[in-house]
Structure formats: C-alpha cells, structure tokens
Amino acid sequence: MARQKASFKVVRTERAAPHLNRRHFIYTSALAAGLLAAGLPAGMARPKYKSPNEKLGIACIGLGRQMQSVMRELLNFEQDLVALCDVDEKQIDATRKALGAAVAKAKTHGDFRELLEHEESVDAVVIATPDHWHAMICAAAIQAGKHVYCEKPLAHTVAEARQVGTLAKHSKVATQTGNQGSGSSNFRRSIELIQAGVLGSVRNIHIWHPPQDWPCGVERPDGTDPIPDGLNWNFWIGPAPMRPYQQKIYHPLNWRGWYDFGGGSLSDFCCHAFSMPVRALELDYPTRIEVSGVGLGQDSFPVSCRIDFSFPARGNRTPVSIHFHTGGEMPQSEVLEGMAETFNKIPRTGCLLLGDKGTLSAGLWNNECYLKMKGEADYEPAANHAAAKGVPQSLPRAPQDRHILEWIEACKGRGKTFSPFEFGGHVTEIGAAGLVALRLGRDIEWNGRAMKAKEEPDAAPLVQPQSRKGWAA
Numbered sequence: 001m002a003r004q005k006a007s008f009k010v011v012r013t014e015r016a017a018p019h020l021n022r023r024h025f026i027y028t029s030a031l032a033a034g035l036l037a038a039g040l041p042a043g044m045a046r047p048k049y050k051s052p053n054e055k056l057g058i059a060c061i062g063l064g065r066q067m068q069s070v071m072r073e074l075l076n077f078e079q080d081l082v083a084l085c086d087v088d089e090k091q092i093d094a095t096r097k098a099l100g101a102a103v104a105k106a107k108t109h110g111d112f113r114e115l116l117e118h119e120e121s122v123d124a125v126v127i128a129t130p131d132h133w134h135a136m137i138c139a140a141a142i143q144a145g146k147h148v149y150c151e152k153p154l155a156h157t158v159a160e161a162r163q164v165g166t167l168a169k170h171s172k173v174a175t176q177t178g179n180q181g182s183g184s185s186n187f188r189r190s191i192e193l194i195q196a197g198v199l200g201s202v203r204n205i206h207i208w209h210p211p212q213d214w215p216c217g218v219e220r221p222d223g224t225d226p227i228p229d230g231l232n233w234n235f236w237i238g239p240a241p242m243r244p245y246q247q248k249i250y251h252p253l254n255w256r257g258w259y260d261f262g263g264g265s266l267s268d269f270c271c272h273a274f275s276m277p278v279r280a281l282e283l284d285y286p287t288r289i290e291v292s293g294v295g296l297g298q299d300s301f302p303v304s305c306r307i308d309f310s311f312p313a314r315g316n317r318t319p320v321s322i323h324f325h326t327g328g329e330m331p332q333s334e335v336l337e338g339m340a341e342t343f344n345k346i347p348r349t350g351c352l353l354l355g356d357k358g359t360l361s362a363g364l365w366n367n368e369c370y371l372k373m374k375g376e377a378d379y380e381p382a383a384n385h386a387a388a389k390g391v392p393q394s395l396p397r398a399p400q401d402r403h404i405l406e407w408i409e410a411c412k413g414r415g416k417t418f419s420p421f422e423f424g425g426h427v428t429e430i431g432a433a434g435l436v437a438l439r440l441g442r443d444i445e446w447n448g449r450a451m452k453a454k455e456e457p458d459a460a461p462l463v464q465p466q467s468r469k470g471w472a473a
Helices: 022-033 065-076 089-103 112-118 131-143 158-170 185-195 233-237 264-273 275-280 339-343 403-411 421-440 457-463
Strands: 057-061 080-085 107-109 124-127 147-151 175-178 202-209 288-294 304-311 320-326 350-355 358-361 370-373 444-447
Touching: 057 065, 057 112, 065 080, 065 089, 065 124, 065 147, 065 403, 080 089, 080 112, 107 112, 112 131, 124 131, 131 147, 131 158, 147 403, 147 421, 158 421, 175 403, 175 421, 185 275, 185 350, 185 358, 202 264, 264 275, 264 320, 264 421, 275 350, 275 421, 288 421, 304 421, 421 444, 421 457
Parallel strands: 057 080, 057 124, 080 107, 124 147, 147 175, 202 320
Antiparallel strands: 202 350, 288 304, 288 444, 304 320, 350 358, 358 370
16 A cells, blocks of 8 residues: 655654753763763762662653563562653553553653653663664663663664763663573573583584564665654654654664664674673674675665674683574574474574583573583583583572562662673674674674774764764753
C-alpha cells in the first residue's frame, strides 16, 4: 500500500533545551562535545544510598519492549517505580495499562531532563531508549547523583563509550550495564576456569548470531508519513541527524538496524558475548579489525558479515582474535565439532573459546559453561567435568544469580556491581570500533587508546559524530 504524503510536523510543543540548572547543562554539553578529556566538570551531585530494608524510587526512561521486562523484574524485587518517561505517549499509556496499580502513582514525563530536575523521589534510573540516547541520559543521571542501570550497548559510539565509562569511574553512583548474562554463576565460573589455565592458551573466540528482522544492507528510504499523535519525533531523533518519520521504518523496534540510532547485531550483542572473554583474558584494545560480508558501507547494518578483532599479546597471554559472525555467517565446521553431538543440532547462537587444551562453550549471553577437552567428542557442563573440579571459586556471585538485583543491592551500599559502566563502556567501545570498520566498508588498523583508525580520515566523524544543533544539552 502506498504511503500517504504529508509535510513534516511536530505534534507536541518543542523545546530543544528546557530550563535546567547549570550543573546539568554543563555536563551534558561536555559529553556531546567530547570534553571529558579536559577534566570532569565540577558540581556533580552526591548519590543517596537507601538502607537495605528501604525501597528504591526508580525512574524508567524508554518504555519499549525491553523496559517492560525490566520493570516487571524490579517489581518482583519490590522496588518502587516512581516515574515513567518516554517521547511516545502511547508507550506511557501501554505501560500504565500493563502494570496497573504498580505504576498508578508514577509521575510521567516526555523529557528525561525535566524528570531529573524535578522528581526528588528518584534514587535510581533505568534506561532502555534507542542506543543513540544512552550516553547522554547516563551522563545526565550520573551528574544528578542517580544510580544508573542502562541496557546494552552502553553508548552509541566509541567516544561516548569512553566518556561515560570515565565519568562513572569518577562518580560515587552504582552503575550496571544491562548485559544480564554477567549476573549468572556460569559467567563467573567461566572466568575462573579460563584464568586457572583449564583451556590453556586461548587464541580464538568465535561468536555467531542469526539474521534479524530489522533493515539491513540498505540506504534510508525516501518519503514521509504523518507523525502519529502523541509521538514527539523531534525529541526521538534528538542528537542524531534529522530525518522524516516513516511508518514501521524506525519506531518502534526497527531503529536498531540504522546506524544513526543503533548498530545492528554487533552493538546489540557485543556487550553480551564479548563481555566474559574480554574480562577473562584481560583484553585491552584490538589493533586490527577486518570486515567482510554483504551490504557493507550502507546506512544500515550489513545483511550478513564477519568482523575479526585482533588483540596483541600482553604479558604472558598470547595474541587473541574474536570472530563475530552474523546474518547467516557461521564459523568453520571444525570449530563447531561436538556442538551437534551435544545439543542435537548446531545452536542458532553461540560463543566458543578455543584453547590449546580444550574449548569452552559460553553461549551468546555468556551464561552457559560447557567444557570439551582435547580428544573429547562432546561438551559437558563444567560443574560435572573433571578438568574443572580442582579450580576454586574466586569471584563473588550475584544474589540469586540476578544481574539487576546485584545493582539494587549496590544502590543500597551492599556490595558492588560486576558490570559497572567503566567495564561496560570498554566492551561497548570494542564493538563500536568494529562498527567504524563496517561503516567504512574496509579493514582498519586501530589505535584504541587514541580512538583513531590509522590513515583513515573518514573514520573520525564515526568515532565521535557531531550532535544535531540544539541537542547538545
């Protein structure tokens, strides 16, 4: 059916920068301009820590499908949802209908800045907006002294990931990146086994992910559709380049395929699948990133691709390569030996760490822990495998193996989170560097510390894009 044509309009009254106090304006402006290297701004609010028996007052920003799941988990742990925020009034209405009495008294906002400025009952913030908003909202919340849980990826670009991680490191708030597998005991057991040398030297990690429904390998379409009532499209776009609204192209759900708002399956899953290997092997920055596939260099993520991240040797560790396969790309058959024999078929997603003594299957979310040592045909749960029996537990476990409960406890001064923003930012940054190569459509030599692709001037605006005028704060 042909789209109806309409002139672009904004449904709500637009205010690119509502009145905020000086503290909020300085910090969000600094983030957008990439000024954190010059030093953190003064005036950061101090967080409040509730006592163990008190409930947190939590604000939920971005009320799409993922947030619905997170809110139910927060309610299961008997926390208070005191504020709801979304630029789409239909999302707010749907949340009120779905959760009923649990959010009947929650204040509602269409602008996260007003929420942070005026809602004194908010102790902590959960963020589940499209990716291009993550860093700015995280920064504003931390600056306001709120504890923060942000869905992965933590940021949209390399520079944002570095900046948010730096800010969190110097703040007193409890932060947690939403890579839920990090909360599992299997995730932490895998680290213990790898660092104890059970696998020997790990040189290759293979991760795979199936095709997705979002737009892939295409340029943005022409045309304009009427903006739905209640959707503040100008604010939804925010710091990204403006483009006209089109039905079922960006909002809801399909934004992840477009580079201006997301980063396809790489940004969606790097914080899951890369997290345990990066931590276990103490991976710093890749020095070379190679890309191949179908649909590279477009406005949207490729139809299918392989991204190879090469990390140099460090200390006693050998060089390591992470191979990310997506959209139907799969590891070589010899890499997958034993998978079908153990799981009846090759799983649609996976993460394998290959060592010279054996292989560990961690799953895409890193919440599995199966071992297959050299000469063995099948994988076996590590809990039952003889090779793991003598390795002691050395890492803390999350309460009830629940990632978000670990954050709730940290917000009350009880323990620390396992995936704080300084770590989540680093993993996000690695994935975002891969997106730079994909968007250029060619291999790059990467200087991670400097956040630069060598001899690639076209990479700079991808590492740190210019925010749309009026949306730096």
